[in-house]
Amino acid sequence: MKLNQLKATELKELLKKKEVSSLEIVSSVFKEIKCKDKDMNSFITLIEEDAKKSAEKIDQKIARGEKLGSLAGIPVAIKDNICVKGNFCTCGSKILEIFVSPYDATVVEWLKKEDAVIIGKTNMDEFAMGSSNENSYFGPAKNPYDLKRIPGGSSGGSSACVASDMTILALGSDTGGSVRQPASLCGVVGLKPTYGLVSRYGLVAFASSLDQIGCLTKDVKDCAMLLSVIAGYDRRDSTSINFEKKDYTKFLEDGLKDINIGIPEEYFEKGLDKEVREAVLNGVKMLEKQGLKTFEVSMPHTDRAIATYYVLCTAEVSSNLARYDGAKYGFRPEGESDLASMYERTRSEGFGDEVKRRIILGTYVLSAGYYEAYYAKAQKVRTFIKEDFDQAFKKVDLLITPTSSTTAFKLKEKIDDPLTMYLSDIYTTSANLAGIPAISVPCGKDSKGLPIGLQIMGPPLSEELILRIGYFLERSLSSRSSIPKGA
Amino acid sequence: MEYEAIIGLEVHAQLLTESKIFCGCSTKYGSPPNSQTCPVCLGMPGVLPVLNKKAVEYTIKMVLAVEGRVKEKSVFARKNYFYPDLPKGYQISQYDQPLACGGFIEIDLPDGRKKKIKITRIHLEEDAGKSMHIENEDTKTLMDMNRCGIPLIEIVSQPDLSSPEEAYLYLGKLKQILMYLRICAGNMEEGNLRCDANVSVRPKGEKGFGTSTEVKNMNSFKGVEKALEYEIQKQIRILESGGKIEHETLLWDEKKEKVFSMRAKEESHDYRYFPEPDLVRLVINQGWIEKIRKTMPELPDQRENRFIKEYNLPEYDAGVLTSSKDLADWYEEGLKYYPNPKILSNWVMGEVLRELKERRVEIRDLRMKPKDLAELLKLIDDKTISGKIAKDVFKEMAETGLLMHTQKKAEEIVKKKGLVQVTDKAQIEIVVGKVLSENQGSVKEYLAGKKKLFGFFVGEVMKKAKGKANPKMVNEILKEKLKIGDA
Numbered sequence: 001m002k003l004n005q006l007k008a009t010e011l012k013e014l015l016k017k018k019e020v021s022s023l024e025i026v027s028s029v030f031k032e033i034k035c036k037d038k039d040m041n042s043f044i045t046l047i048e049e050d051a052k053k054s055a056e057k058i059d060q061k062i063a064r065g066e067k068l069g070s071l072a073g074i075p076v077a078i079k080d081n082i083c084v085k086g087n088f089c090t091c092g093s094k095i096l097e098i099f100v101s102p103y104d105a106t107v108v109e110w111l112k113k114e115d116a117v118i119i120g121k122t123n124m125d126e127f128a129m130g131s132s133n134e135n136s137y138f139g140p141a142k143n144p145y146d147l148k149r150i151p152g153g154s155s156g157g158s159s160a161c162v163a164s165d166m167t168i169l170a171l172g173s174d175t176g177g178s179v180r181q182p183a184s185l186c187g188v189v190g191l192k193p194t195y196g197l198v199s200r201y202g203l204v205a206f207a208s209s210l211d212q213i214g215c216l217t218k219d220v221k222d223c224a225m226l227l228s229v230i231a232g233y234d235r236r237d238s239t240s241i242n243f244e245k246k247d248y249t250k251f252l253e254d255g256l257k258d259i260n261i262g263i264p265e266e267y268f269e270k271g272l273d274k275e276v277r278e279a280v281l282n283g284v285k286m287l288e289k290q291g292l293k294t295f296e297v298s299m300p301h302t303d304r305a306i307a308t309y310y311v312l313c314t315a316e317v318s319s320n321l322a323r324y325d326g327a328k329y330g331f332r333p334e335g336e337s338d339l340a341s342m343y344e345r346t347r348s349e350g351f352g353d354e355v356k357r358r359i360i361l362g363t364y365v366l367s368a369g370y371y372e373a374y375y376a377k378a379q380k381v382r383t384f385i386k387e388d389f390d391q392a393f394k395k396v397d398l399l400i401t402p403t404s405s406t407t408a409f410k411l412k413e414k415i416d417d418p419l420t421m422y423l424s425d426i427y428t429t430s431a432n433l434a435g436i437p438a439i440s441v442p443c444g445k446d447s448k449g450l451p452i453g454l455q456i457m458g459p460p461l462s463e464e465l466i467l468r469i470g471y472f473l474e475r476s477l478s479s480r481s482s483i484p485k486g487a
Numbered sequence: 488m489e490y491e492a493i494i495g496l497e498v499h500a501q502l503l504t505e506s507k508i509f510c511g512c513s514t515k516y517g518s519p520p521n522s523q524t525c526p527v528c529l530g531m532p533g534v535l536p537v538l539n540k541k542a543v544e545y546t547i548k549m550v551l552a553v554e555g556r557v558k559e560k561s562v563f564a565r566k567n568y569f570y571p572d573l574p575k576g577y578q579i580s581q582y583d584q585p586l587a588c589g590g591f592i593e594i595d596l597p598d599g600r601k602k603k604i605k606i607t608r609i610h611l612e613e614d615a616g617k618s619m620h621i622e623n624e625d626t627k628t629l630m631d632m633n634r635c636g637i638p639l640i641e642i643v644s645q646p647d648l649s650s651p652e653e654a655y656l657y658l659g660k661l662k663q664i665l666m667y668l669r670i671c672a673g674n675m676e677e678g679n680l681r682c683d684a685n686v687s688v689r690p691k692g693e694k695g696f697g698t699s700t701e702v703k704n705m706n707s708f709k710g711v712e713k714a715l716e717y718e719i720q721k722q723i724r725i726l727e728s729g730g731k732i733e734h735e736t737l738l739w740d741e742k743k744e745k746v747f748s749m750r751a752k753e754e755s756h757d758y759r760y761f762p763e764p765d766l767v768r769l770v771i772n773q774g775w776i777e778k779i780r781k782t783m784p785e786l787p788d789q790r791e792n793r794f795i796k797e798y799n800l801p802e803y804d805a806g807v808l809t810s811s812k813d814l815a816d817w818y819e820e821g822l823k824y825y826p827n828p829k830i831l832s833n834w835v836m837g838e839v840l841r842e843l844k845e846r847r848v849e850i851r852d853l854r855m856k857p858k859d860l861a862e863l864l865k866l867i868d869d870k871t872i873s874g875k876i877a878k879d880v881f882k883e884m885a886e887t888g889l890l891m892h893t894q895k896k897a898e899e900i901v902k903k904k905g906l907v908q909v910t911d912k913a914q915i916e917i918v919v920g921k922v923l924s925e926n927q928g929s930v931k932e933y934l935a936g937k938k939k940l941f942g943f944f945v946g947e948v949m950k951k952a953k954g955k956a957n958p959k960m961v962n963e964i965l966k967e968k969l970k971i972g973d974a
C-alpha cells in the first residue's frame with residue numbers, strides 16, 4: 001500500500017518507528033496529486049516547496065530525537081477560504097484571485113505548531129456558497145467515484161482530495177452543511193463542531209453566525225485527532241467558547257451503554273432517496289444490535305430551516321462581502337476613475353452569479369421596511385429550531401439522520417435551478433442554525449456504487465459522544481474500501 | 488414674527504485609549520500614514536474584532552459624568568455603507584441597544600441662569616479612515632487608515648438648545664467634561680471632537696417642531712456658532728417668504744461661511760443595521776460600574792462650587808479657574824505655596840492667562856511652575872519688589888522659561904537686574920529732595936493749592952529711582968516734605 005493511502009494515525013506510528021520519513025509521506029501525496037488532480041481539480045493552489053521544506057525540518061527533528069507535535073509530518077489540505085500566511089486565499093472567486101493573505105488563521109497557526117504539513121489550498125464554491133462546487137471560479141472539483149459527478153460543496157475540493165488519497169487530512173468550513181454534505185457524497189468523514197469550539201479567526205466570513213471550520217478525514221479516529229488540534233479557545237474570536245482543550249481520540253473506545261438515539265421523523269419524509277434511507281436505517285439497526293435504544297422524535301420546525309437559513313445567511317453575506325470593493329486588495333478592473341463605477345465594475349465582474357444572487361437577497365431582507373418581515377422573523381424561527389433540538393435532547397442523547405437526501409448528482413444537473421440546489425442542504429442547515437455539532441460518516445453505497453453518509457447530531461459540545469458513535473458505526477459498516485479493519 | 492430655534496447636537500469624541508477599539512494598533516496622532524494598521528483594522532478577509540475594554544470603561548466614565556444610565560446589556564450593530572475610508576464596508580456601531588441613555592449637561596447662560604440640556608443616548612463605535620484628495624495629480628485619492636478603528640463615543644442631545652450661543656456653551660461644557668475625565672483630547676481642529684447639528688425653527692411660543700435640517704462639517708467651536716446662526720437665519724427667511732423647509736443634509740463651508748446641500752433626506756442612506764454577529768452582547772455589571780465610579784475625578788461643576796466655598800472666591804473667578812482641569816490643578820498647586828486665594832486668582836486670571844493667550848499655548852506648556860509664581864508673590868508681600876515690577880519679572884520668568892527652557896526664579900531675576908526695592912528712608916529722602924529742588928515752580932503751585940501735582944512728584948521720584956523706590960514710602964516722605972514747605 002502506498003503511503004498516501006494510509007491514515008494519519010497509521011502514518012504517525014510509522015514515523016514513530018522511523019519506518020518512513022515525513023518527506024516520503026509528503027512526496028507520496030504530491031505524486032498522487034500530480035497524477036490525478038488534472039482531472040479532479042481538487043486544488044486551487046499547491047504549496048509543494050514549503051511543504052517539502054517543513055517535512056525535511058520535521059525529519060531532522062525526528063533524527064535529533066526532539067519532541068514532536070501531535071500531527072508531525074502529516075499532510076493537511078486547507079480549504080481556500082482559510083488564510084495561510086504568504087499564500088493565495090482565493091475563496092474560489094475571481095475577486096480574490098490575486099489576494100495573498102498576510103497572516104495565518106488560528107487553526108493554521110495551531111496546525112503548524114503541531115508540526116502538520118500544509119500541502120495546498122482546496123477548491124470550493126465561491127465564498128463557500130453552493131452544494132456542488134460548480135460555483136468555483138476555478139471550475140468544479142470532481143467526485144472521485146465518478147468524475148462526471150459533483151463532489152458536493154462547498155468544501156468539495158477538501159472532501160474529494162481526502163477521498164482520492166491526495167492528502168491525509170483536510171479542513172473545510174461548514175455554514176449550512178458544507179463539510180458534511182461533500183463528506184457524505186465522497187465517502188469520507190466530515191465533522192462540523194459546535195459553534196465557537198473552533199476559532200473562526202482567519203476563516204473568510206460567509207455567514208458569521210453560522211460558519212464553523214470542520215474536519216474532513218478518512219476515518220473517525222483521524223477526525224478526532226485533527227479536532228484535538230484545531231479546537232480550543234482563541235481570544236481573537238469573540239464568539240469562541242472558553243473551553244478546555246482535550247484529546248478527542250481518548251474517548252473513542254468508551255462503551256456505548258445507556259445511549260439513547262432519536263430518529264427525527266421529519267428527516268425521513270418524501271424527497272429522501274430510497275437507497276439512502278435504507279442505508280441510514282441499516283446503520284441505526286447496527287446500533288440497536290449493540291443494545292442502544294432508539295426513539296422516534298419530532299422536530300416540527302425542520303421544514304422551516306432552509307427558508308430561515310437563506311434569510312439569515314444572505315443578510316450576513318451582503319454585509320460580509322461588502323469589503324470586496326476593489327479599493328484595497330484583490331480584483332479591480334482597469335480604467336475606472338470614479339468611485340461608483342469602480343465599485344460597480346469590480347463587484348459585477350469579480351463575483352459569480354450565486355454570490356451576487358445572495359448579496360441581492362441579503363440586501364433586500366435587511367432593507368428598511370423589510371427587516372421585520374424577513375430578518376427579524378427568521379431570527380425568531382431560528383430560536384424555534386433551537387428549541388426543537390433542546391426538546392429532543394431532553395429525551396435522547398443524539399439524533400441520527402441522513403446527511404444528504406441523495407448521493408452525488410451529475411455536474412450541471414441542478415446548476416440552473418437554485419431552489420432545488422438549496423434543498424441539498426435540507427438535513428444539514430438545522431445544526432448550523434442551532435449551533436450544535438454534527439458528523440457525517442459513510443454508511444454504505446447505493447446501487448451505482450456512490451457513497452452514502454449518515455449524520456449524527458448531538459447537543460452543544462457533545463463532540464466526544466458523536467465521534468464515539470461514529471467510530472463504532474464505521475467499524476461495523478466498513479463502507480470505504482480502505483476502512484474495513486477490526487469490527 | 489419672532490422665531491425660536493430648536494437645536495440638537497450629535498457629538499463624536501475620539502477616546503484617548505492607547506490602542507484601537509477592535510485591534511491592538513496604536514492610536515497616536517500624527518504618525519506617518521498607514522503606519523498604525525493591521526489586518527483587523529484594514530478589514531482583511533477573515534479577521535474578527537475583539538472589543539477593547541478600556542474603550543468601554545471610558546464610555547462609562549462619560550455616562551457617569553452626565554448622570555446617564557449605563558445599560559446592563561447592549562448590542563453592537565453593523566452600519567452598512569460603501570466608502571473607501573470604511574475598509575469593511577460597514578462600521579461597527581450601536582443602534583437600537585446603545586450602551587447608555589439619559590443624563591444631562593448643565594450650561595451657564597450669559598444672564599446667570601443655568602439650563603439643563605438632556606442627553607438622549609451615548610454609544611460606542613469605531614472611527615473611519617481618512618481620505619486625502621490630491622488635487623494636482625489628476626484627482627488621485629489616497630487613504631490613511633491610522634484613524635480607522637479609533638474608538639469614538641457618540642453623544643446625542645435632545646433638541647433642548649434654543650440658540651447658537653447655547654449650542655456653543657453646551658459644546659464647551661461637553662469638551663470640559665471630556666477633558667476633566669481625560670478621555671478625549673477635545674480638539675475640534677484636529678478632529679478628535681466633531682459635531683453635527685439638527686436645526687429647525689418655529690414661531691416663538693409654538694409647541695410643535697418644524698422640519699429640521701442636518702448641518703455637518705463644522706470644524707471649530709466658532710464654526711458651530713456661525714453655521715447654526717447662518718442656518719437659522721436661512722430657515723427664517725424661507726418661512727417668512729412663504730417657503731417650506733426641506734429635509735436635507737448640509738455641509739458648512741468655513742471659508743465661504745455658507746452651508747451647501749450634501750444630499751436630500753429622501754435619498755438618504757438605508758444603513759441596513761443588524762446585530763454584529765462577530766461580537767457577543769456587551770454585558771456591563773453593576774460591580775464594574777461602581778469600580779469605575781470610584782475612579783471618577785472631581786467634575787468641573789463640583790470643583791467650581793468647591794472653589795467658591797473653600798477659597799471664598801467670586802463665582803466668576805471660580806468659573807474661570809476651573810474652565811480646564813489643568814488650569815485648576817495649576818492654581819491649586821500654587822495655593823500650596825501661596826495660600827492667599829484671591830491674590831493668586833487675580834494673577835492666574837490676569838498675567839498667567841494673558842501670557843498663555845499671547846503665546847497661544849496651553850497651561851501645560853508653561854515652563855513656569857505654580858511654585859515660581861508663588862515665590863514672586865511673596866517678594867511683593869515682603870516688599871522686596873513692587874507689584875508693578877513683579878509684572879515685569881513675571882514676563883521675564885515666563886519668557887525665559889518658554890523660550891530658553893530654563894526657568895529663572897523670581898529672586899534671581901530681581902537680584903541680577905538690581906530690581907530690589909529701595910526701602911532705605913535716607914536714600915529715598917535724598918531723591919525726594921532732589922526732585923523738589925529741581926521743580927520749585929511746581930512746589931509753589933502745589934502749595935498754592937494745586938494738589939493734583941502730588942502725582943507728578945511721585946512720578947518724578949519713581950523715574951529717578953528707576954522704579955525701585957518703595958511707593959508707599961515715597962508717598963509718605965513726599966507728604967512730609969511738602970508739609971514742611973507748607974509751614
Ligand SMILES: [Zn+2]
Nearest residue numbers: 510512525528
Ligand atoms: Zn489594527
